[in-house]
Amino acid sequence: MAIACEQTAIERLIGYLGPQGTYSEEVALNIYRGEFGRFVPYNSICAAIQGVEGGEISECLVPIENSLEGSVNITMDTLAHEVDLAITREIVWSIRHSLLLKSGTKDVKTIISHPQALAQCRQYLSRQYPNAELKSVASTAEAVYLVASGVKGGAAIGSRRAGEIYSLTSVDDDIQDNPNNCTRFVALSRTPVNPGGQNCKTSLVCKIQGDRPGSLCDILQEFAARGVNLTRIESRPARAGLGMYIFFFDMEGSMEDDHVKTAVNAVKAKCQWFKNFGSYSVYNRLS
Numbered sequence: 140m141a142i143a144c145e146q147t148a149i150e151r152l153i154g155y156l157g158p159q160g161t162y163s164e165e166v167a168l169n170i171y172r173g174e175f176g177r178f179v180p181y182n183s184i185c186a187a188i189q190g191v192e193g194g195e196i197s198e199c200l201v202p203i204e205n206s207l208e209g210s211v212n213i214t215m216d217t218l219a220h221e222v223d224l225a226i227t228r229e230i231v232w233s234i235r236h237s238l239l240l241k242s243g244t245k246d247v248k249t250i251i252s253h254p255q256a257l258a259q260c261r262q263y264l265s266r267q268y269p270n271a272e273l274k275s276v277a278s279t280a281e282a283v284y285l286v287a288s289g290v291k292g293g294a295a296i297g298s299r300r301a302g303e304i305y306s307l308t309s310v311d312d313d314i315q316d317n318p319n320n321c322t323r324f325v326a327l328s329r330t331p332v333n334p335g336g337q338n339c340k341t342s343l344v345c346k347i348q349g350d351r352p353g354s355l356c357d358i359l360q361e362f363a364a365r366g367v368n369l370t371r372i373e374s375r376p377a378r379a380g381l382g383m384y385i386f387f388f389d390m391e392g393s394m395e396d397d398h399v400k401t402a403v404n405a406v407k408a409k410c411q412w413f414k415n416f417g418s419y420s421v422y423n424r425l426s
């Protein structure tokens with residue numbers, strides 16, 4: 140699918156979690172509107188990220204955090220351990236799930252979706268369908284496609300738009316456990332953009348010497364001393380043994396801002412291992 144048609148010397152290819160009808164695609168279609176490039180669907184988040192790392196595509200758009208479920212671990216872990224990429228944009232998007240089925244389905248026996256979507260609708264599912272079997276697949280649109288292809292007694296959780304694409308009927312809209320459900324997506328590229336100005340964030344991941352009292356506090360102090368406002372701290376396994384962690388930090392401001400740059404460099408100097416995902420602009424679309 141092309142955003143606009145123009146021959147450029149090197150084609151800009153933008154990867155996302157497919158197939159057609161995912162939330163990732165919905166966000167990509169909206170934020171790249173008016174820009175040149177072509178979209179490339181991948182069958183997993185990890186494959187889309189690896190596509191950028193391997194040079195198959197120029198960038199990708201992937202979910203990284205949800206307001207109800209927290210981190211999308213596959214994105215965090217792939218970014219930390221498997222690739223060397225920069226975050227080039229952040230988009231916060233409202234996620235509104237529908238329960239979709241083939242018209243005429245009487246008895247819902249199996250409910251299929253992406254694990255994040257099943258988790259975001261946990262209360263609805265246990266209230267309305269306590270006996271249904273829940274089945275995870277790679278994306279919400281894949282779930283919708285499977286139900287449309289004829290899973291007997293099957294229903295899918297996905298967007299209304301996916302329901303329209305695959306000709307399913309929505310029996311319930313806004314079934315997420317909280318009306319303010321939203322997901323943070325990031326665009327990833329091999330080169331950082333590091334824009335200056337308002338509405339920028341900077342992200343990094345690091346491993347600190349964790350067996351010493353106050354070591355995390357020392358790192359936090361570097362941010363606090365320079366007035367850098369942290370917007371998120373997340374720990375994930377370091378994959379080096381139980382009890383060993385890496386820490387992700389998101390902060391307001393850009394590497395173009397002196398106070399951010401000096402804080403980040405001071406943190407880097409104190410870490411055993413460090414990766415800077417660069418600075419990027421932030422866009423919100425909440426409804």
Ligand SMILES: O=C(O)C(=O)Cc1ccccc1
Nearest residue numbers: 161162163253255256278279
């Ligand atoms: O499966 C999708 O549609 C995705 O894009 C992943 C996802 C799933 C649930 C909420 C947000 C993103």
